[in-house]
Amino acid sequence: MTPQLVINAGGELNMETELDTITTRLPQVIYQAQTIRAGEQAAAKQCGVSMNQLMLAAGHAVFEWLTQVAPTLSGQRNIKRVVVLCGKGNNGGDAYIVARLALQRGYQVTVYATDEVSDGAQAAYQAWRDSGGRQLALTEFNTEVDADVIVDGLLGSGLQGEVREPYASAISACNAHPALTVAIDLPSGLSADSGQPLGCALRADATITFIGLFAGLFTGAGADYCGQIFFAGLGVNDAFDAQQAAWLQRYQPQLPLLPRRAAASHKGSHGHVLIVGGQPGMSGAVTLAMQSALRAGAGKVSVACHPQVQAIVAGGMVQGVATVEALQPMLKQADVVVLGCGLGQTDWAEQLWRAVIDSGKPLVIDADGLQWLARYPRQLQSAILTPHPGEAATLLGRDTAWVQQQRVEAVQQLQRNFGAHCLLKGAGSLVATRRASYLVDRGSAALAVAGMGDLLSGIIAALWVQNRKTAQNLSGAQLDEAQAMDNDELVAQQALLTAVWLHAVAGERAAEQGARGTLPSDLLGIIRQLVN
Structure with a gap:
């Protein structure tokens, strides 16, 4: 059963069920990046969820990882310092939500961000500002910054061409930083479809992806950049799957791989x-x-x-x-x-x-x-x-x-x-x-x-x-040529x-x-x- 999103009067997220919002049990189907970008809005609409609410759910999923998974992965029971890297697009919007939730929970949060904020990320950005949050220029992020965890919300699946400044320098600094790093949806700079770095890409310890899986998480160089992969359907993945055609199927064999051999078999039988x-x-x-x-x-x-x-x-x-x-x-x-x-x-x-x-x-x-x-x-x-x-x-x-x-x-x-x-x-x-x-x-x-x-x-x-x-x-002589x-x-x-x-x-x-x-x-x- 997929959790259904419920937004309370204060604009916060509740869940109608007790199911976790993130899981390492991944779906069996994979989609092209453009299919996910184009289809998530239709799936959300069918479920009665706005795009702002969907972004809020994504932010909550990453925050859940921060509070429940990161301490185990990092070996630190008491994570305090969280650095959040925000780009101008929807990944940046997700990251602003994570930053706000962490700040409200008492973490020491520092945001490094670009000057621009897209229309889709404006609500999340404003909520961060209204909560008392402030940000530094992305160009100020470096390897000396104090952080236990770094949240990557710089670039998403819509990236075209090679990574440019100031993103390239921020990615390079993040890769050299000793902190645990989690990527939102996809490591910044990684091609969502091919798994190849577009000039450069962030090497995450974990990636939390939403609604549908990208091929680039698994093929090409993806495994070198994604770390452990977590999935959150955000309450709309069933509707999305029903609406969209899969690009690939993740293969899982049925065991046993081969039927048991007959005791009377011989080499010609096999x-x-x-x-x-x-x-x-x-x-x-x-x-x-x-x-x-x-x-x-x-x-x-x-x-x-x-x-x-x-x-x-x-x-x-x-x-x-x-x-x-x-x-x-x-x-x-x-x-x-x-x-x-x-x-x-x-x-x-x-x-x-x-x-x-x-x-x-x-x-x-x-x-x-x-x-x-x-x-x-x-x-x-x-x-x-x-x-x-x-x-x-x-x-x-x-x-x-x-x-x-x-x-x-x-x-x-x-x-x-x-x-x-x-x-x-x-x-x-x-x-x-x-x-x-x-x-x-x-x-x-x-x-x-x-x-x-x-x-x-x-x-x-x-x-x-x-x-x-x-x-x-098994078939004997019952099949015609086409069936055979x-x-x-x-x-x-x-x-x-x-x-x-x-x-x-x-x-x-x-x-x-x-x-x-x-x-x-x-x-x-x-x-x-x-x-x-």
């Missing part, structure tokens, strides 16, 4: 993955993909690699493949093919790439497989593409900076251009399918090492092949999302011993635990 790649000098890529596919539960994994590396790729069903003719029998037996790990850019690589692409097999395409696809683009109806931002840029004919600034648009454009399910790797990985787009907000910096992508390709293929076998067993294609599309989507989540969580667990120095092979045992 699918055959073929990995095609491994040119001379790049045997490690196919080895990692092979190992992760096995650890994630594929019944059989074969590797078609260059003859010169066959002896190096130990274990599994490894065959040196010099020609397309030698590859064909392996392709015929495979249920899902991983294409590109260590494939290279030679004539040998191109011949194998073309043969696999033309085979009609379900494909997981990574690394050099994506480079060849950029050279010879085509629609792929039964494929999963797994680029990192650099590879995505090549596929789209853009540069990496554009991809990182437009991460959601980039992954959705990849899906449209190639027809496949598409993953855009990186912090806050994004997945675009023909049905919807998703964000997987799990992971760790421990994954930032060569070979992790090969590991992920093997996991995707293993989950896909197992899910395909399960779906085939639709069913396989759902199976592929689920395998991709689950694999990205599993890989990310395995990275988190590996990082418990330290993010630095993690090897892809360190995740193999964890992967086995997670799929079971």
